[in-house]
Amino acid sequence: MFKQVTIMGPGLLGASLVLAIKEKGLADSIVIWARSEQTAEKARKKLPGDRVETDPAKSVVGSDMVIICTPVETMSSIFSTIVDHLAKGCLVTDVGSVKGVVCKKAKILFKSPGVSFIGSHPMAGSEKAGMENARVQLFKDRPTIITPESDCEQKHLEKLKEFWQSLGMVVHQLSSEEHDQVVASLSHLPHLISSALSFTISEQAKLASELSGQGLRDTIRISGGDPSLWAGIFSENKAQVLSSLKDFEDSIQMIKNLISEDDREGLEEFLKKGTLLQKSLS
Amino acid sequence: MFKQVTIMGPGLLGASLVLAIKEKGLADSIVIWARSEQTAEKARKKLPGDRVETDPAKSVVGSDMVIICTPVETMSSIFSTIVDHLAKGCLVTDVGSVKGVVCKKAKILFKSPGVSFIGSHPMAGSEKAGMENARVQLFKDRPTIITPESDCEQKHLEKLKEFWQSLGMVVHQLSSEEHDQVVASLSHLPHLISSALSFTISEQAKLASELSGQGLRDTIRISGGDPSLWAGIFSENKAQVLSSLKDFEDSIQMIKNLISEDDREGLEEFLKKGTLLQKSLS
Numbered sequence: 001m002f003k004q005v006t007i008m009g010p011g012l013l014g015a016s017l018v019l020a021i022k023e024k025g026l027a028d029s030i031v032i033w034a035r036s037e038q039t040a041e042k043a044r045k046k047l048p049g050d051r052v053e054t055d056p057a058k059s060v061v062g063s064d065m066v067i068i069c070t071p072v073e074t075m076s077s078i079f080s081t082i083v084d085h086l087a088k089g090c091l092v093t094d095v096g097s098v099k100g101v102v103c104k105k106a107k108i109l110f111k112s113p114g115v116s117f118i119g120s121h122p123m124a125g126s127e128k129a130g131m132e133n134a135r136v137q138l139f140k141d142r143p144t145i146i147t148p149e150s151d152c153e154q155k156h157l158e159k160l161k162e163f164w165q166s167l168g169m170v171v172h173q174l175s176s177e178e179h180d181q182v183v184a185s186l187s188h189l190p191h192l193i194s195s196a197l198s199f200t201i202s203e204q205a206k207l208a209s210e211l212s213g214q215g216l217r218d219t220i221r222i223s224g225g226d227p228s229l230w231a232g233i234f235s236e237n238k239a240q241v242l243s244s245l246k247d248f249e250d251s252i253q254m255i256k257n258l259i260s261e262d263d264r265e266g267l268e269e270f271l272k273k274g275t276l277l278q279k280s281l282s
Numbered sequence: 283m284f285k286q287v288t289i290m291g292p293g294l295l296g297a298s299l300v301l302a303i304k305e306k307g308l309a310d311s312i313v314i315w316a317r318s319e320q321t322a323e324k325a326r327k328k329l330p331g332d333r334v335e336t337d338p339a340k341s342v343v344g345s346d347m348v349i350i351c352t353p354v355e356t357m358s359s360i361f362s363t364i365v366d367h368l369a370k371g372c373l374v375t376d377v378g379s380v381k382g383v384v385c386k387k388a389k390i391l392f393k394s395p396g397v398s399f400i401g402s403h404p405m406a407g408s409e410k411a412g413m414e415n416a417r418v419q420l421f422k423d424r425p426t427i428i429t430p431e432s433d434c435e436q437k438h439l440e441k442l443k444e445f446w447q448s449l450g451m452v453v454h455q456l457s458s459e460e461h462d463q464v465v466a467s468l469s470h471l472p473h474l475i476s477s478a479l480s481f482t483i484s485e486q487a488k489l490a491s492e493l494s495g496q497g498l499r500d501t502i503r504i505s506g507g508d509p510s511l512w513a514g515i516f517s518e519n520k521a522q523v524l525s526s527l528k529d530f531e532d533s534i535q536m537i538k539n540l541i542s543e544d545d546r547e548g549l550e551e552f553l554k555k556g557t558l559l560q561k562s563l564s
Contacts, residue, residue, distance in 0.1 A: 123495045143493050172493060185483055186494045190501040196533040197475055198556030200526075201467055205562050211425050211454060212468045213405040215504040217563055219472040222497040224560035227553035234541050234549065244482075245538060251478040252534075256527060259516050267516060271509035274480030278506035280487050281499055 001163065002027040006063040008056065008078060010034055010043045012126060013095045014069030015134030020167050022048045023136050033059035035070075039131075046131060057085040065163070067120075068094040073232040076105045089114040091156045095122050097183060098236040099147045099176035107149060116156040119147040119176060121183065122169060129226045140168035145183075147176040184240035189248060191222050191230060192241065198223040283445065284309040288345040290338065290360060292316055292325045294408060295377045296351030297416030302449050304330045305418050315341035317352075321413075328413060339367040347445070349402075350376040355514040358387045371396040373438045377404055379465060380518040381429045381458035389431060398438040401429040401458060403465065404451060411508045422450035427465075429458040466522035471530060473504050473512060474523065480505040 005027040007014045014032075021027050032049040033056055034040040040052045053059035060066050060082045068078055075094060086092065092110065096102055099119045106117035122144040126133060144164045148157050161171050174182065198220045201208055208216065234241050258267040287309040289296045296314075303309050314331040315338055316322040322334045335341035342348050342364045350360055357376060368374065374392065378384055381401045388399035404426040408415060426446045430439050443453045456464065480502045483490055490498065516523050540549040 123493065125495070125497070142495065145493065170492075182486075182489060182493060185486060186490055186498055189482070190479060190498045192537060193475060193479055193534075194497075194501050195553050195556040196530060196537055197472060198559040199537070199552060200471070200530045200533045202555050202559040204464075204467060205559055207464060208468055208559070209563055210452075211405065211427065211464060212563065213407070213424065215407070215476075216468055216472045218500045218503045219476050220556070220560050220563070221500045223553075223556040224564065225553075225557070227550045227557055230553055231546055231549040235544060235546060238541055238544075242538065242541060245534070248478065248482045249534065251482045252475075252527070252531065255474060255478055255481070256524065259520055259524060262517060262520075264513055264517060267513040268509045270481055271477050271505075271507075271512055273484050274477040274502070274505040275507070275509055277480040277484040277487055277490070278502050281491055281494065281502070282506065 001159075001166065002065045004029045004031060004063040005065040005067065006031045006033060006060050007049070008033040008059065008066065008068045009070035010039065010047060010131050011069060012129045012131070012133050013122065013124070013138070014067070015043070015047055015131040016136065016138040017067060017069065017095075018047045018049055019134055019136040020139060024166055026163065026166055027065070031059050031063060042131060047134075056081040060085050060087075060090070062087055064090055066090060066092045068092070068096075071229055071232045072096040072098050072102060072236045075102050079105060079109045083109050083112070086110075086112060086115050088112070090116075091159060092117045093120045093160060095120060097121060097187065097233045099179045101236055103147055103149065103176040114153075116153045118149075118152055118156060118160050119179075120160065120164065121145045121147070121179065122164065123187070124169075125225070129229070139164070142169055143172055144169040145172045145174055145179050147174055147179050180237050180240045184237055185244040185247070188233060188237055188241045189244040191225065192234065192245060193248065194220050194223040195230070283441075283448065284345075284347045286311045286313060286345040287347040287349065288313045288315060288342050289331070290315040290341065290348065290350045291352035292321065292329060292413050293351060294411045294413070294415050295404065295406070295420070296349070297325070297329055297413040298418065298420040299349060299351065299377075300329045300331055301416055301418040302421060306448055308445065308448055309347070313341050313345060324413060329416075338363040342367050342369075342372070344369055346372055348372060348374045350374070350378075353511055353514045354378040354380045354384060354518045357384050361387060361391045365391050365394070368392075368394060368397050370394070372398075373441060374399045375402045375442060377402060379403060379469065379515045381461045383518055385429055385431065385458040396435075398435050400431075400434055400438060400442050401461075402442065402446065403427045403429070403461065404446065405469070406451075407507070411511070421446070424451055425454055426451040427454045427456055427461050429456055429461050462519050462522045466519055467526040467529070470515060470519055470523045471526040473507065474516065474527060475530065476502050476505040477512070
């Protein structure tokens with residue numbers, strides 16, 4: 001499918017991509033870029049890449065596909081360092097959880113003939129981050145959202161879809177604004193709430209480990225995610241996250257009133273609505 | 283261990299108790315009480331009880347152990363119907379999620395010589411309720427909280443501990459007030475939050491089923507629990523639930539401010555505290 005793919009940032013997603021691209025034979029050769037020599041060394045030992053670079057410019061030279069897998073807030077600086085070194089016809093994408101700001105910056109920067117940036121958000125993470133948790137099946141049967149600009153090159157768009165589909169993903173297409181709104185409520189809000197719950201009971205850690213059941217454990221599972229990564233996501237998608245949070249606070253106010261006023265029927269109705277949503281997702 | 287055990291209410295917990303008591307041989311005979319003839323018929327067909335009654339008084343006659351497995355709000359009326367029919371020396375317990383009100387009522391009602399009520403809360407539920415989801419291993423390695431009054435009969439207390447331990451449970455002892463406070467934050471609050479999140483995104487059910495990942499699914503899993511049961515729990519433990527919710531709202535306010543004010547360092551600290559709690563429970 002590609003002659004040479006560059007994976008920038010061999011964390012959980014980047015490293016899993018290396019494994020999956022290798023296994024499916026989607027590229028003749030894979031170049032990995034890592035920021036530090038230490039990570040580069042680890043990637044050389046653990047991942048089936050053909051070459052590992054610490055110089056971003058060097059890592060993209062000659063590639064017809066570049067996938068940026070670094071935290072969202074680092075992307076614009078990555079863009080600047082690689083833009084002048086991309087091969088003609090190169091397709092650049094990313095795996096970030098926020099798209100609006102990134103896609104705007106890409107639109108300004110990537111102007112070379114034939115070079116396209118199309119945002120991707122493969123929704124396949126885990127609270128277990130890092131190269132050591134990478135696995136080839138991470139993407140299988142999971143959704144991925146791609147956010148092409150209206151004037152994007154059709155050939156590249158098709159290629160990108162085909163790429164994610166080759167990894168077993170179901171591809172959805174949204175504008176970057178729609179994407180940020182949707183993931184604010186379906187991904188960022190749940191994370192924020194899960195983290196706030198963990199924060200709330202963090203003083204009771206001992207009791208919780210003795211007395212809590214699977215319910216609490218499931219509800220707070222995602223709060224175990226990388227704090228720096230998630231702080232970046234919340235900052236980058238600030239307006240949409242705060243707007244989703246407002247909706248959630250309205251729901252909290254509603255259930256609080258129902259409990260306070262002993263409105264048993266209203267309380268059951270409220271809970272039932274949640275039950276229906278839960279069942280529709282299980 | 284017992285001559286005759288009565289299980290009142292063959293829902294998920296009650297029916298699982300019947301299976302577990304039978305398997306471990308903890309009683310010579312098991313009597314099941316069901317409110318409706320329909321449920322009684324189902325219990326006769328599906329559960330290894332020796333007798334199924336729809337008259338509560340009849341169901342407890344001759345038993346040395348009675349376990350009430352009905353919703354918390356029905357307990358006082360159950361108490362009244364059985365109190366005059368309990369055998370001398372009978373140990374009565376329950377499996378309810380709220381203890382304060384129930385234990386107070388029991389203290390007033392159960393005054394016959396040798397009869398004890400000691401509250402139990404085996405923390406082993408599931409969002410999949412009902413007899414049909416019962417399983418013998420439901421209690422294994424899970425915690426149970428018992429809430430004896432200070433003047434309770436030592437012999438009965440030991441017997442109750444031994445009973446839950448025989449099912450593989452780890453027994454903790456708290457006052458009924460402590461219990462209600464602890465479960466408000468470790469069980470009722472997570473359920474409330476999970477339900478409020480499901481309620482918030484219930485308008486986006488279709489998008490959610492297409493685009494959400496395991497994170498959202500885990501965070502809302504418990505919101506699938508029986509609405510009537512949980513409305514009862516929130517009502518019965520109202521003061522403690524509202525107090526825990528207040529703590530959670532404070533946390534939400536805090537993270538909202540951190541995001542609004544672009545306090546990146548504070549935000550990471552906040553998230554990190556939650557991460558530590560999550561890791562300590564996993």
